[in-house]
Amino acid sequence: MVAVSGLALMTGAAHAAEPxxxxxxxxxxxxxxxxxxxxxxxxxxxxxxxxxxxxxxxFLDKLGVQEFEELGQFVPGFDVQNQSPNNPGFVMRGxxxxxxxATNEPRVSVYQDGVSVSKSRGxxxxxxxxxxxxxxxxxxxxxxxxxxxxxxxxxxQAKAKHTQDWSAKVEGGNYGYWLAEGMxxxxxxDSLAIRLSGxxxxxxxxxxxxxxxxxxxxxxxxxxxxxxxxxxxDRFKLDVLYNYExxxxxGTSFKSLSYAPTNPTTGAVIGDLGRNSGAxxxxxxxxxxxxxxxLNRRLWxxxxxxxxxxSDSLTLNSxxxxxxxxxxxxxxxxGFSLPMFTFAEDAEGxxxxxxxxxxxxxxxxxxxxxxxxxxxxxxxxxxxxxxxEKVTYLFLTGQLARPNGLSMTTINALPGLSVFPxxxxxxxxxxxxxxxxDAFADVTVHATDKLELAAGACATPMTTSRAATRRx
Numbered sequence: 001m002v003a004v005s006g007l008a009l010m011t012g013a014a015h016a017a018e019p020x021x022x023x024x025x026x027x028x029x030x031x032x033x034x035x036x037x038x039x040x041x042x043x044x045x046x047x048x049x050x051x052x053x054x055x056x057x058x059f060l061d062k063l064g065v066q067e068f069e070e071l072g073q074f075v076p077g078f079d080v081q082n083q084s085p086n087n088p089g090f091v092m093r094g095x096x097x098x099x100x101x102a103t104n105e106p107r108v109s110v111y112q113d114g115v116s117v118s119k120s121r122g123x124x125x126x127x128x129x130x131x132x133x134x135x136x137x138x139x140x141x142x143x144x145x146x147x148x149x150x151x152x153x154x155x156x157q158a159k160a161k162h163t164q165d166w167s168a169k170v171e172g173g174n175y176g177y178w179l180a181e182g183m184x185x186x187x188x189x190d191s192l193a194i195r196l197s198g199x200x201x202x203x204x205x206x207x208x209x210x211x212x213x214x215x216x217x218x219x220x221x222x223x224x225x226x227x228x229x230x231x232x233x234d235r236f237k238l239d240v241l242y243n244y245e246x247x248x249x250x251g252t253s254f255k256s257l258s259y260a261p262t263n264p265t266t267g268a269v270i271g272d273l274g275r276n277s278g279a280x281x282x283x284x285x286x287x288x289x290x291x292x293x294x295l296n297r298r299l300w301x302x303x304x305x306x307x308x309x310x311s312d313s314l315t316l317n318s319x320x321x322x323x324x325x326x327x328x329x330x331x332x333x334x335g336f337s338l339p340m341f342t343f344a345e346d347a348e349g350x351x352x353x354x355x356x357x358x359x360x361x362x363x364x365x366x367x368x369x370x371x372x373x374x375x376x377x378x379x380x381x382x383x384x385x386x387x388x389e390k391v392t393y394l395f396l397t398g399q400l401a402r403p404n405g406l407s408m409t410t411i412n413a414l415p416g417l418s419v420f421p422x423x424x425x426x427x428x429x430x431x432x433x434x435x436x437x438d439a440f441a442d443v444t445v446h447a448t449d450k451l452e453l454a455a456g457a458c459a460t461p462m463t464t465s466r467a468a469t470r471r472x
Contacts (some may be wrong), residue, residue, distance in 0.1 A: 036132065051136065078135050084249060085247040086121050107150045110155075112155050127155065157225065160228055162193045210279060214292075214294070236308050242301070254333050258273075261280035265407060273403065283339075305317075318354075319353070326347070339408075348381075351378075372439050375436045383429070388424075438459065440459070
């Protein structure tokens, strides 16, 4: 189901100091000319010798793109499968990165302003108030680090500017959908500016919960960003960005196509086998401290981007970042009302990184960069599974007749099933910790107007990783 926009309002202050706009070019061949930094320097997209797709934030707003799942529809060779914000699948050229294990290196890397946010359970974020998004396909180790072997998605967020500006947007639609979004940018002094932006988005679930309570596949997201720019002169510039987001959707409507939704106590049929018709899903009292079906996720990050122009041809850049996410999701994956399986996933991750990069560009035939980076990460994933062995036994032996099954009252009264526990708990936990140091360099020679020769290298002189798993 797609929300139908009922109301949209966009406003912004005009900049009196800006020159009058040139007459619009209405030529059919006119395309958006976008500057990108995929090669760590500003270039036009047509001049980048990579399989690169880039869109400005303004263009994404026109398309109505609010999240990664929608972005994937406009980028060739890139797809995002969004089961929930806690469980996305990033697909690049047919290779999927969706594992939530703390011990796994992501196959498709996701970045915010060049900072890795790739851990699956913390990588899916709202796309709002952006400068642009760059999607580079193919190995990008010298540009984005050793993790970007399949490709990289880099989200460049809007920075604070030294002009007065603001905007607001409101939308409404079906299933109780509403969105409120705003931004205000203001200079504080000649050298200091701040920008505050945020988005709140809610929508009722479109699959009815036949057992009462919140309907499934809802949206409940709130995100805010504070950006600070400090530029005391022409040589030094500092951008600081703080992001905070919380997601509390109602959960995924796993639906059995073999067993009709029933009242688990009486066995009465209350729904049909349709994929998107009502679902009868439930958790078990006391499971995960009584948390209801759905997700409760929180993430925040702090990023510092500094640059110092040493000379006309040399610039020193520093990128510092810290990121934290935690999320717990409870779901009923068997797809019918009987409590055969009840799952949960509790994931947490912390990461910090520091990069120093020296860029060389004198406007001549050679451009280059090189630097050092450090990355630290500490994460865990806990997956508890509650099994009702009585229901499981009947299902595996074919005694759970389709499509209506049996009620729990009938199952609990059957002779011979008392040896099977109603609540058998198993738990799988994994931990991962990484310390990594990298050195990298990249050189591009502009041999002719039509020929460029590029070479890059990335070395990892020291990486220490600790991983552990536990089952109980």
